[in-house]
Amino acid sequence: MYGPKDHGWIEAVVGPMFSGKSEELIRRITRARIARQKVQVFKHGIDDRYAVDHVVSHNGKRTEATKVLTAEEIYKNIEPDTFVVAIDEVQFFDAGIVDLCIRLADEGRRVIAAGLDQDFKGEPFGPTPALMSAAEFVDKIQAICIKCGNPATRTQRLINGSPASYHDPIILVGATESYEARCRKCHEVPGK
Numbered sequence: 782m783y784g785p786k787d788h789g790w791i792e793a794v795v796g797p798m799f800s801g802k803s804e805e806l807i808r809r810i811t812r813a814r815i816a817r818q819k820v821q822v823f824k825h826g827i828d829d830r831y832a833v834d835h836v837v838s839h840n841g842k843r844t845e846a847t848k849v850l851t852a853e854e855i856y857k858n859i860e861p862d863t864f865v866v867a868i869d870e871v872q873f874f875d876a877g878i879v880d881l882c883i884r885l886a887d888e889g890r891r892v893i894a895a896g897l898d899q900d901f902k903g904e905p906f907g908p909t910p911a912l913m914s915a916a917e918f919v920d921k922i923q924a925i926c927i928k929c930g931n932p933a934t935r936t937q938r939l940i941n942g943s944p945a946s947y948h949d950p951i952i953l954v955g956a957t958e959s960y961e962a963r964c965r966k967c968h969e970v971p972g973k
């Protein structure tokens with residue numbers, strides 16, 4: 782009904798910041814559009830990086846997206862003839878996002894979900910691990926470690942230029958916060 786196959790599936794694209802998840806999501810979206818498949822793109826509204834209502838990669842590629850806060854909101858927005866559902870920043874959703882992806886795939890759609898698999902502490906991030914388990918296809922991609930050049934699988938959180946500690950709150954008023962891609966050797970979490 783929706784495409785050349787008679788069932789849908791889930792693709793998970795995961796990794797640390799700067800690994801190219803958004804770039805890869807945009808690449809898959811673009812190719813589906815070239816094939817004249819109807820695509821709908823969603824992103825979690827918590828992430829306001831660069832632009833509202835767009836998925837934007839760190840190297841400046843972008844595509845329009847609908848900002849949502851819940852899995853239910855995605856479901857309400859799905860149009861009947863949509864074959865590809867792309868979701869960015871999937872780690873910010875609650876566990877309901879996994880059920881939503883399964884439901885969409887069961888309906889015959891191709892779901893492509895991108896997100897962080899680990900938080901800045903190097904621990905599993907929200908619903909991403911469960912989504913990886915439910916997915917037919919998982920691509921775990923790497924950035925380049927800013928310190929040593931090894932494959933970077935982790936996101937280093939810096940507060941005023943120093944490694945954020947394990948017990949730092951997620952919101953730090955008045956502090957400058959930044960992120961880097963690092964390997965397991967160079968990733969620092971004081972207090973862990």
Ligand code: ADP
Nearest residue numbers: 798799800801802803804838839840924925962
């Ligand atoms: P993600 O969505 O995983 O954060 P993006 O697709 O937004 O990744 O960005 C990937 C781009 O980030 C790369 O193409 C590159 O231009 C840039 N980049 C910046 N720092 C790094 C790094 N340390 N390793 C790899 N790419 C980096």
Ligand code: ZN
Nearest residue numbers: 926929964967
């Ligand atoms: Zn390193």
